[in-house]
Amino acid sequence: MADSEHILISLAPRHAKNIFDGVKHIELRRRPMKVEPGTIIWIYVTLPVGVLMGRAKVAALHTASPGALWRKFGSVSGLVRSEFLGYLDGLAEGFVLVLEDVKALCEPLSLEALRAIAKGFNPPQFFIRIDKEHPFFPSLTAPASVLFRRKRPKMLDASKQP
Template sequence: MQVKHIKALSIKQIYAERIIAGTKKIELRKRPIGIELGDLILLYETNPDSVIRGGFIADKTISLSPPRMWNQYHHIMGVDKEFYDIYFENCEFAYGTLIRQSFSFPALPLKQIQKLCSGFVPPQATINWRKNWYVQAEWLDALNKGRNELMQENRLGEQLNLLIF
């Protein structure tokens, strides 16, 4: 099963809801967190809900100074200026992953995730989904659709498995 391009991202519920609704189209962080073009990012909503019920296909990640990031992308950030300024205070760079397409999925609460995924610990930022962990069919559908669209646009190359003899 191909889970190489599935990651879980720790996020507050309000921002997960905005991503799923399409009003937040860029995910901001203070440092790079290993999200790559075409990855399926599962939104792990932190306390009190502790659940995965949505995600997105990652587009490109950009880094700019916080003032430039705000000037260019504030209309799709889903945060207000006061929050933004406090969050990026004393940061040289702001990192933003553009959201290509968002999805809602059947809810998977933390207790169920831990039963289905041995060793799952809620991420501090992001974690790679392990090969032996449970994967909802809807996740694979979203991942395959997103990656196929990026390949058709020549933005993502097909991954070939080469055998060396």
């Protein structure tokens, strides 16, 4: 895992929950992300949860019209059609990252813990790269037996979702 590229994205709690529950198999974006298949995506869950929950691997990337993306990925997006197409409204093309190998951390890292590792850390609006010099790199490339759970987490209380 240390040889792969690593990035960190921020997701709303319900989208992160859908990824870790196996409902959502893609990440939909309004603009392309310059990443390659095999990239490790670390998932920070925004407030009120406020934790780095786990990661997924990029299996494939797709750029197409919103309608074409909906036809191909709507059923694995965790979104209803109006929400999917509304998010991409006004764009000629949208961008999809197909996710695989989703894993939750044994112990999610709180925003406070992340800031203790990297002073001044703020969750990204789009994404950040985590290269070998980044303060998070050693923590995120520890052996899998230390980092990850065998089962998907019961991450969020459904009553707290926006």
